[in-house]
Amino acid sequence: MSEWRYWLNEQRGTLMGLAIFLLMFAVYIANHPAGLTANVAQTAANKGVLFAFVAMAQTLVVITAGIDLSVGMIFILTNCLASWIVVGEPLPTALGVVAVLAAGMVCGAINGLLVIYGRLQPIVATIATGAVYFGLALLLRPFPGGSVNEDLADALTGRLFGVIPSSLVALAAAVLLVWLPFRRSRLGRAAYAAGSSEQAAFMSGVPIRRGKFAAYTLAGLLAAMGGLFLTFFTYTGEAAYASGSGYTLWSIAAVVLGGVSLYGGRGSAVGAIFGAFAARTTGDMLFVFDVDPLWQPLLQGVVLMIAVSIGSLALLRVRNRLDWFQ
């Protein structure tokens, strides 16, 4: 077998995610009254990027065979924080951005410490930290409000050279500066190994603890980037519980659509980005097909249900029944 086949096999999930997204986006654009104009692309990108950042954050944790149910709350907390401190002259704004990102990393690191050194189960530990982060967000913004440096916000949500949505550029930068270095580093490999088989990784002397810790911390960073972008779009901060838990839930869906295994060790954040875009496009599609908004949640649910059921076709290839129970 030549080498590209291995590569293809490894990237199958990501390519599936890309295919699902392209198909849905093509249907969406074909039915959009305006077609693919720069404006339509910009709106779609801006909405998709929020999901994409949270989905990337979720991927990092899921790869280690964990789950981060606080990711939406970190997103909300950093949104509220940014609406206080990302304001004013360029220098304070820059410091504010750094502080927001650092706050996200601290949240992620706390999750990591509890899961790795506290030896708590990720599901319950992040449920609890999620409550704390939401409480902090509510302390910062008991009522929606605040502001943000509008020049920066407009620059990052506008268009580069009149065509390219700059939010997509920012997302690509996050992939290049955060995801790829992590994926290629020793710690990234350790995170994958820990998710694939923690016992085997431990026996082989892989630094699983540091790898997992890095994954949780970077997940916090990516969620904070999402929170920053939310502030740039809305110009305000709001501690909305429903929004936080919604982002958490859809991040899990996006991760699965993007071909990342919830059992850990398989998949890539790039796939999750496509998964997030696909999930986002479902909502937009219902809009162009002029579906009654009342039916929107139901149709989204049905689409999600079908999408996750497709994966079970792999059962048909199982030769030994015992392989059902892994």
Add this chain to the structure above:
Amino acid sequence: MSDTSENRISIRTRLPAFLRRADPAVLTAFGCILLLLFLSSLYSSNFLSLNYLLQQLKVASFLGVVAAGIMVVILLGHIDLSVPWVMTTGAMMACAAASFGGMGPVIAIPFGILCGAAFGLLNGFGVAYLRIPSMIVTLATNVVAQGLMVVYTGGFSPQDSAPPAVRWLATGFVIPGLPNAILVWVAISAMMVFLFTRTSFGRAVYGIGNSERAAYLSGVDTRRVVMIAFAISGALSAFGGVLLAGYSSKAAQAMGDAYLLPAIAAVVLGGTSILGGRGSYLGTVAGVILITLLQSILSVMQMPEAGRQIVYGVVIIVMLLLYGRTPPNR
């Protein structure tokens, strides 16, 4: 290493028999309840009044019914994230059925529970036969249930008032002074204990939680057991929703949102392993009471919502660090 474990054994043998058999996690949970009551009684002696305690048990019974259902699923090593909207569905469908002709009030409660069981079967089918991770299938079911309810109500909360039978079940009194909701919780608890300790289904649940392969090889139809377990969870979630609708005298959208995380937390604080296969029902009862007391005390102290969330999260983390840790990887 062996020295300390021998020490521990010798301490255990000196304890009275009923303490020796008890799970340390359950004892810790009950200890925490007593500690909470003691601390709150320093704040105000009203916390120890019979009225207050009965009121707390009544509020706890809604969470208790939901937690009992989710515990079955957690014992399997799965999770049920569809609780919020299955609860809401149960409540809304019970209220809807009540206004349906002469038979309405009679079938209201069973119909609500049946709707919950149907969603549970859907979850169970996805998990057991399609082998989709439970986290994702129950998530999708939650969205579908939400979608159905949004379509049904037309996007806003109609004043779906709860029928008298439902209200009576949640707030009435068969035994003077003892709210019916508590009796319902006791009855459900008795059924759960029977299910876990006296039936082959209960054994199979623990077995699958430990190793589904081993259970399958021992002749258990594991897929059917998993599907039934999810149906039980759905039915009990819906029943919890019906009770809640009776308590607040109407069914409203998103009424179940505040119940998912406390239910999971209650089960886990009661010493049930989230990986499945280990845990006792008594622990879940302790966890439910603990969480309800904590929420109530924080709100009586007039702590703002933000502070409540923070304290709530921190307390859960601290208690888990005390006794919910997984063994080290050595």
